Amino acid sequence: MSTAILWFRQDLRLADNPALAEAVSQHQHVIPLYIHSNTDAGEWALSGASLWWLHHSLTALKHSLQSTGSDLLLDQGKVQQVLEEIVSKYKVNAIYWNRQYEPWAINRDKQLKEHFTQKGLEVKSFNAALINEPWTITTKTETPYRVFTPYWKNCLAAGIDRPLLDQPEKLPALPKGLTGASIETLKLLDPINWHAGFNDVWIPGEEGAHAALTEFLDGTVNDYDTGRDVPGTTGTSRLSAHLHFGEISPRQVIAAVRREQTSEADANRYISEIGWREFAHHLLFHYPHTIDQPLNSKFEHFPWRQDFDLDLARWQQGQTGIPLVDAGMRELWHTGWMHNRVRMVVASFLIKNLQVHWLEGARWFWDTLVDADLASNTMGWQWCAGSGADAAPYFRIFNPVTQGERFDGAGDYVRKWVPELAKMPKKFLHKPSEAPAEVLQEAGVVLDENYPSPMVDLKQSRQAALDAYKEIKELS
């Protein structure tokens, strides 16, 4: 009789789970285990909104495992120690897991693999999270890609459709006497119930992931190419957190999109977004220092603001006086998520108009996003700052008023998240400070009383950013 530990991490699903499928096929006993160990990751430990998601996702996984005759064993503490205890107590022969790609996780897993292999266990890891793992795609000269388009062309040429693994119908019961901690003892939920609104928006877990995918395929995907840019509508798949926690795999998502009668443009555009997720992992793996250092070293000398605390707080709270920025920051706070276009706009505003270091923004997103992902977050912020791979040219500074008028022309998004402006007419919704007194009065807006004036002059701060970028250019 052989026993394997199936160590769950960012692969909280039963279907298309290679480590699980292998464990079930090779061993009579399988111990599904999740270890809450939040010290390995240092500054990038799971936090805030992610912990809320994790709590519910683990609860869902536990239920599904129970319905197959098994259970999910929950534990916390040092990973090696926890594994060691279970290994010796239950005569475990093998440990299987699906790979993670964060620099800290790679180091930890490598060390664990060595340790337990030396002890005579079979230790195997699998790819569950990506179409192509970061080291499998290279340029003709075998260097990593730094530009998305050639990277993605290469992936497409190699083929991106992958076979799926079925969910095991039945799992062996846990060894007798093995009962884990309850989910509550992990204390993942913040006792301050700031995440109350999340329940209305998200269903974490594998079932929730497939429900979100179905909803996307039933409607949204058919206008994805243009609809994805409109924050006031459900124009995107909203799968990011499900994908991050591995409740669904990119293979499953691509296969499902392929089955739909969707226009080529919409399907390809969406699948290329999965490609960006892959590209982010490629970059993080090959350039791990980019989690807090610029990829482009010129930016080490960028004159970021030093005394930014008050401005950062206004940005975080959605009190900048720029309606689209405030709407985005409030959507983030209330739902743990923000529309992608708005993420770019609020990031550009923080970095360029306020000249606050992109890491401050990255850290706030890390705490508040349910889909916080080190690869995507790092790539996104560096892209906006201009210091990353395939970055926005420095002169490309979003004007949040223009962006609002272009992508939230009807104003649904701003009206929803900045209700104090709900009665503003379209013409001035994105720039209330320019509205005539009678328009403001009619809309019940009293500037600096119930809605702030813009905290910076957009034109002046844009010019200041351009000058700062010029400064580092001249250094080289």
Next chain:
DNA sequence: TAGCTCGTTGGACAA
């Protein structure tokens, strides 16, 4: 090797 082409997401301004 050298040369060529191209680069997610924009804004300001002029015509």
Next chain:
DNA sequence: TTTGTCCAACGAGCT
């Protein structure tokens, strides 16, 4: 109101 051009030049990646 819409469309075209410029912004500045660099380096990635291919041939």
